[in-house]
Amino acid sequence: MKIGIDLGGTKTEGILIDSAGKELKRERIKTEKNYNGSIKGILSIVKNFENSFGDVESIGIGMPGAISADTALIKNANSIWLNGKPLKKDLEKILNRKINLENDANCFALSEAVDGGGKGYKVVFGVIIGTGTGGGISIDKQVLRGVNRISGEWGHVTLPNRTDDEKKFVKKCYCGKDGCMETYVSGPGFANCFNLRFGKDYDSHQIIEGFKNNDTDCILALNLYVDHLARGLSLVCNILDPDVIVLGGGMSNIDFIYENINTALQKYVFTDNLHTKVVKNVHGDSSGVRGAAWLS
Ligand SMILES: [Zn+2]
Numbered sequence: 001m002k003i004g005i006d007l008g009g010t011k012t013e014g015i016l017i018d019s020a021g022k023e024l025k026r027e028r029i030k031t032e033k034n035y036n037g038s039i040k041g042i043l044s045i046v047k048n049f050e051n052s053f054g055d056v057e058s059i060g061i062g063m064p065g066a067i068s069a070d071t072a073l074i075k076n077a078n079s080i081w082l083n084g085k086p087l088k089k090d091l092e093k094i095l096n097r098k099i100n101l102e103n104d105a106n107c108f109a110l111s112e113a114v115d116g117g118g119k120g121y122k123v124v125f126g127v128i129i130g131t132g133t134g135g136g137i138s139i140d141k142q143v144l145r146g147v148n149r150i151s152g153e154w155g156h157v158t159l160p161n162r163t164d165d166e167k168k169f170v171k172k173c174y175c176g177k178d179g180c181m182e183t184y185v186s187g188p189g190f191a192n193c194f195n196l197r198f199g200k201d202y203d204s205h206q207i208i209e210g211f212k213n214n215d216t217d218c219i220l221a222l223n224l225y226v227d228h229l230a231r232g233l234s235l236v237c238n239i240l241d242p243d244v245i246v247l248g249g250g251m252s253n254i255d256f257i258y259e260n261i262n263t264a265l266q267k268y269v270f271t272d273n274l275h276t277k278v279v280k281n282v283h284g285d286s287s288g289v290r291g292a293a294w295l296s
Contacts (some may be wrong), residue, residue: 001016001017001018001019001024001053001054001056001057002016002017002018002019002056002057002058002059002063002293002294003015003016003035003045003046003049003058003060003062003293004057004060004062004107004288004289004290004292004295005042005046005059005060005061005062005083005289005292005295006061006063006288006289006292007031007038007041007042007061007062007063007079007102007290008031008063008064008079008080009031009033009064009079010030010031010159011028011029011030011031011290012028012029012030012031012038012041012045013026013027013028013029013169013289014042014045014046014048014049014289015286015289015290015292015293016049016053016056016170016293017290017293019057019124020105021114021115021290022182024053025049025052025053025122026289027035027045027048027049028258029041029044029045031079032125033079034081034082035081035082035085035087037038037247038079038081038082038087039087039090039091039094040070040124041093041164041208042061043095046095047230047245049059049116050106052097056066056100058100058293058295058296059095059097059099059100060099060100060101060102060107060291060292060294060296061091061099061100061101061102061181061292062085062102062103062104062106062107062288062289062291062294062295063077063078063082063087063101063102063103063104063226064077064078064079064103064248064293065077065078065079065082065103066103066149066150067087067088067101067145067149068149069148069149070096072086072088073085073086074086074087078132078139082229087101087118088101096155096201100292100295100296102143102145102291102292102295103134103149104134104288104291105126105128105134105135105136105137105152105291106126106136106137106138106143106145106151106152106283106291107136107288107291107295108126108128108136108248108287108291109124109125109126109135109136109137109138109246109289109291110126110136110141110142110143110290110291110294110295111154111283111287111288111290111291111294112124112125112126112138112246112281112282112283112287112291113138113141113246113287114141114290114291114294115280115282115283115290116246116281116282116283116287116290117246117280117281117282118138118243118244118246118279120183121243121244122140122243123135123138123139123240123241123242123243123244124138124139124141124242124243124244124246125135125152125236125242125244125245125246126138126152126245126246126247126248126287127154127233127247127248127249127252128226128248128249128250129185129186129187129229129245129247129248129249129250129251130186130187130229130249130250130251131186131187131188131246131249131250132155132182132186132250133154133155133180133182133185133186133189134152134153134154134155135152135153135154135183135217135236136151136152137151137157137242138151141294142296143295151190152234152238154181154235155180155181155182155186156173156175156177156178156180156181156182156237157181157232158179158180158181159179159180159181159228159231159232160180160231160232160234160235161182161231162179166179166184166193166195166228167179167261169193169196169197170183170184170189170192170193170196171183171189171192171196172245176249177216181228181232182245184225184228184232185225185228185229185232185251186249186251187203187204187249187250187251188203190207190221190225190251191203191207193221193224194207194217194218194221197217197221198217198221198289200217202250204250207221207222208222208254208269211256222254223260224257225257226256226257226261226264227261227264229257229261230261230264230265230267230268231268233253233261233265233278234265234268234269236272237265237269237274237276238269238270241276243275243276244276244278244279245276245277245279246279246280247276247278247279247280247281248263248281248284248287252281253261253280257278258278258279258280261278262274262277265278276291
């Protein structure tokens with residue numbers, strides 16, 4: 001049995017799975033927005049599972065951010081109370097065993113590679129297009145971390161070949177750079193671009209609703225969205241050349257993407273016949289906990 005825990009900004013979710021990936025138990029608690037409280041939440045989930053089912057083989061935790069390669073402290077987490085803290089070390093000390101700690105987008109990629117949309121493929125690129133934009137790489141069902149622990153951080157590369165309009169109708173990224181993929185293909189980014197271009201005040205759901213009702217602005221916006229996604233993913237294809245790209249996050253539920261992305265991607269990737277498939281995730285919101293459990 002394995003425990004996976006997804007330490008989110010608002011909730012901490014735990015799952016207990018057997019070696020075949022069957023879910024035995026799940027628990028969800030509110031995340032306390034301080035370091036000691038977050039640790040307590042994790043410990044209570046582990047204790048509850050082990051009290052009911054016995055000792056587990058491994059414990060994995062997915063969280064926003066990464067463990068610094070230099071200091072082993074948490075960095076880049078939007079749950080800011082974790083930044084600068086030795087979370088892995090502290091948990092290992094309290095639980096007296098090895099803990100696997102990993103970025104949540106990497107957990108998503110791993111989960112989908114093991115038994116989700118990327119099952120059976122060697123190189124899987126997992127993409128989160130939700131409130132933010134992130135990515136992770138799994139090769140042979142192992143997370144590729146990278147020397148700087150930023151492998152797959154695709155949200156903060158610049159959209160290739162930006163037109164004057166695309167430079168004009170976009171908000172600056174919170175990371176300080178201009179033109180990041182996140183500012184075009186995250187849910188809020190998509191809505192911001194639309195609102196700046198058309199002088200409206202829609203959220204992403206309203207644009208999709210408009211698209212379904214044949215609103216011409218919304219139709220244009222969705223076509224542009226797929227083109228932006230394809231241009232960004234073409235960089236990934238040219239460098240990593242993955243077998244499959246699995247999409248997750250709220251924006252991944254748009255069917256129009258899957259109907260059009262492969263044709264769009266074919267235009268931009270440096271190859272004759274593109275074999276990379278772009279597919280929807282299988283495990284949805286559960287990929288965070290499942291991927292954490294599969295960590296080794
Ligand atoms: Zn950025």
